[in-house]
Amino acid sequence: MAGKIPGGALPAAVGNREAVAEQRRRFIRQDFMLVCLLFAVLLLIPALPFVKGWMAAQAVLVIVYIIAAQGVSILTGYTGLVTVGHGGFLAIGAYTAALLSKHFGADVLICVVAGGAMSALIGVALGLIFLRLSGAFMAIGTLGFAFFVGTIVNNVKVFEGREGISLPPNHVFGLPIGDIGFYYVAVLLLGLMTLFIHSLVRSGVGRALKALRDSEKAAQSYGVNRWFYRTLAFSISAGITGVAGALNGLVTRFVSAEVYSDIWYSVDMLVAAIVGGTSMLMGPFIGGVFVAMLPFFLEKLADFSFILKGAVLIAILMFAPAGVGGLIAKPFQAMRRRRLAEAGARAVAGAGVAESVAQEGARNG
Amino acid sequence: MASLLRCEGVTVRFGGVLACDAISLEVEQGKIVGLIGPNGAGKTTLFNVLTRFEQHDAGHIYYRDRLIDHCHPHQIISFGVARTFQNINLFANQSTLDNILVGAHRLIGNPFSNLYSLPSARRNEAALVRHAMEIAAMLHLSDALDTPVRNLPYGYQKRVELARALASRPEIILLDEPVAGCNDEETAELRGIVQRINREFGITMLMVEHDMSMVMNVCDHIYVITFGANLANGTPAEIRANAQVISAYLGEQVEE
Numbered sequence: 001m002a003g004k005i006p007g008g009a010l011p012a013a014v015g016n017r018e019a020v021a022e023q024r025r026r027f028i029r030q031d032f033m034l035v036c037l038l039f040a041v042l043l044l045i046p047a048l049p050f051v052k053g054w055m056a057a058q059a060v061l062v063i064v065y066i067i068a069a070q071g072v073s074i075l076t077g078y079t080g081l082v083t084v085g086h087g088g089f090l091a092i093g094a095y096t097a098a099l100l101s102k103h104f105g106a107d108v109l110i111c112v113v114a115g116g117a118m119s120a121l122i123g124v125a126l127g128l129i130f131l132r133l134s135g136a137f138m139a140i141g142t143l144g145f146a147f148f149v150g151t152i153v154n155n156v157k158v159f160e161g162r163e164g165i166s167l168p169p170n171h172v173f174g175l176p177i178g179d180i181g182f183y184y185v186a187v188l189l190l191g192l193m194t195l196f197i198h199s200l201v202r203s204g205v206g207r208a209l210k211a212l213r214d215s216e217k218a219a220q221s222y223g224v225n226r227w228f229y230r231t232l233a234f235s236i237s238a239g240i241t242g243v244a245g246a247l248n249g250l251v252t253r254f255v256s257a258e259v260y261s262d263i264w265y266s267v268d269m270l271v272a273a274i275v276g277g278t279s280m281l282m283g284p285f286i287g288g289v290f291v292a293m294l295p296f297f298l299e300k301l302a303d304f305s306f307i308l309k310g311a312v313l314i315a316i317l318m319f320a321p322a323g324v325g326g327l328i329a330k331p332f333q334a335m336r337r338r339r340l341a342e343a344g345a346r347a348v349a350g351a352g353v354a355e356s357v358a359q360e361g362a363r364n365g
Numbered sequence: 366m367a368s369l370l371r372c373e374g375v376t377v378r379f380g381g382v383l384a385c386d387a388i389s390l391e392v393e394q395g396k397i398v399g400l401i402g403p404n405g406a407g408k409t410t411l412f413n414v415l416t417r418f419e420q421h422d423a424g425h426i427y428y429r430d431r432l433i434d435h436c437h438p439h440q441i442i443s444f445g446v447a448r449t450f451q452n453i454n455l456f457a458n459q460s461t462l463d464n465i466l467v468g469a470h471r472l473i474g475n476p477f478s479n480l481y482s483l484p485s486a487r488r489n490e491a492a493l494v495r496h497a498m499e500i501a502a503m504l505h506l507s508d509a510l511d512t513p514v515r516n517l518p519y520g521y522q523k524r525v526e527l528a529r530a531l532a533s534r535p536e537i538i539l540l541d542e543p544v545a546g547c548n549d550e551e552t553a554e555l556r557g558i559v560q561r562i563n564r565e566f567g568i569t570m571l572m573v574e575h576d577m578s579m580v581m582n583v584c585d586h587i588y589v590i591t592f593g594a595n596l597a598n599g600t601p602a603e604i605r606a607n608a609q610v611i612s613a614y615l616g617e618q619v620e621e
Binding site: 020021023024196199200202203204205208210211214215217218219220221222223224225226228232236336337340 | 418437443447455456463469471474476479481482493494498510533
């Protein structure tokens with residue numbers, strides 16, 4: 001019989017698997033609490049005395065960028081695919097919502113769900129078409145998609161080209177909502193998207209996506225179906241961006257080809273995703289706010305904002321590839337390591353292991 | 366004993382090169398089977414065919430008498446066929462625990478209930494994490510659970526490969542040069558682990574390996590291939606005494 005397995009020890013040996021489990025849970029909790037805090041602030045903002053309706057509408061535009069950044073970051077962060085064409089999905093969401101609102105007077109919530117669903121559906125098709133692309137080819141492919149959508153909305157009659165579609169006032173459950181009401185709808189949707197991503201990234205699906213990104217061969221050997229998971233990621237990413245698009249169209253109550261064939265939307269969304277990073281849930285919040293607020297601060301120097309965006313992007317890629325979210329996560333991770341090292345003083349809890357695996361073996365054999 | 370994995374007349378051509386020429390082998394359940402041969406003999410090609418990363422031009426592969434000629438690489442794990450990689454193919458930036466958990470991917474259940482973290486998925490996930498930690502403890506990886514595997518010493522990474530394979534609850538593990546690049550100490554350690562997995566948990570192994578001490582000491586049965594074809598097979602003792610095998614490895618003895 002083979003005896004005890006000899007094993008070396010790491011310099012900073014950490015021995016307690018219970019402690020590892022606890023620290024994992026703690027990090028997820030901290031990450032989640034931070035975002036909850038943010039939501040509390042978002043919900044309280046309209047109660048402030050100096051807040052006016054138009055500010056709420058501007059705030060929705062920021063939320064649109066945050067949700068769009070969440071959508072893009074699913075793709076860039078978890079599958080490692082670069083997309084410069086998500087403006088196309090933004091347009092699909094916006095036009096789906098606009099047409100439903102204009103022709104059927106549909107409820108805001110229905111418009112948003114339909115915008116997300118339509119975008120996700122087209123995401124499936126596109127995901128399948130782009131299945132074999134990666135790296136720069138993927139970037140060019142998605143760019144082509146954005147141009148494609150831009151051309152369609154410019155020229156197909158129902159989308160009314162550059163004239164644009166003006167939308168009737170928004171309503172939820174039959175009740176008309178103003179800018180403040182719409183703001184709450186947007187915060188609610190942002191909350192739902194954040195919860196969904198929170199759930200996705202710590203599930204077996206998030207793990208499979210990251211595995212596929214890091215080593216396709218190894219992931220496949222352990223049963224990760226490449227086309228299913230890549231298409232799923234593409235579709236989820238497209239769907240979330242579609243929700244952002246629907247909100248964007250409805251809040252401005254106007255969609256036109258001039259806006260949605262603009263390639264800068266796609267670029268801005270990618271910048272937001274990269275600046276925020278995927279290390280923490282709040283990453284896309286940071287990136288979205290950065291991209292959306294920059295033009296406000298540089299009102300007189302609008303062109304300068306492109307230069308600044310580019311400079312920040314380069315700086316992030318060079319010095320903090322995990323994004324600003326990654327920088328914020330660092331102290332938390334250090335704390336986690338320190339706690340683990342302290343826990344390492346306790347004994348290794350390894351008893352009962354052999355038995356359980358033996359049972360597995362017996363069941364299989 | 367029943368045969369678990371079997372291939373008959375597997376032939377693979379790369380253009381004009383005949384990488385595998387009608388190779389047959391059979392892995393009995395519960396055994397450790399070695400696959401050896403000089404460099405360029407076709408071991409890796411055959412291994413890739415068995416793990417479905419390469420398609421063979423002729424011949425058949427069976428798992429438990431079920432034809433798996435047309436399975437995709439991600440499908441064979443569902444029968445219980447796991448593998449390790451020669452040059453360590455881990456998810457470098459992810460922690461040891463996450464790496465092991467990917468091994469358990471086939472046990473995550475419905476991906477959509479996972480997406481929404483439904484209660485059933487959460488319970489299942491907790492069980493998978495517990496099982497992964499037990500495997501880690503058994504392979505002395507508990508102190509590295511939270512560490513990104515790229516920061517781990519070589520011997521640790523080799524053990525993470527094995528732990529990931531075990532997490533899939535396999536019936537058979539295909540080992541691609543499990544001790545390649547290891548020093549004597551690491552080799553001895555991995556040998557102990559491989560034997561222990563086989564004896565205690567009844568997991569069958571097929572091992573491609575160059576380290577003769579490893580192969581001769583661990584394997585129950587050895588297949589030798591050379592120039593893409595079967596040369597011999599038998600117990601380690603038989604192989605050691607086989608004149609053809611010796612000449613394949615060392616060349617013909619020149620008469621003075």
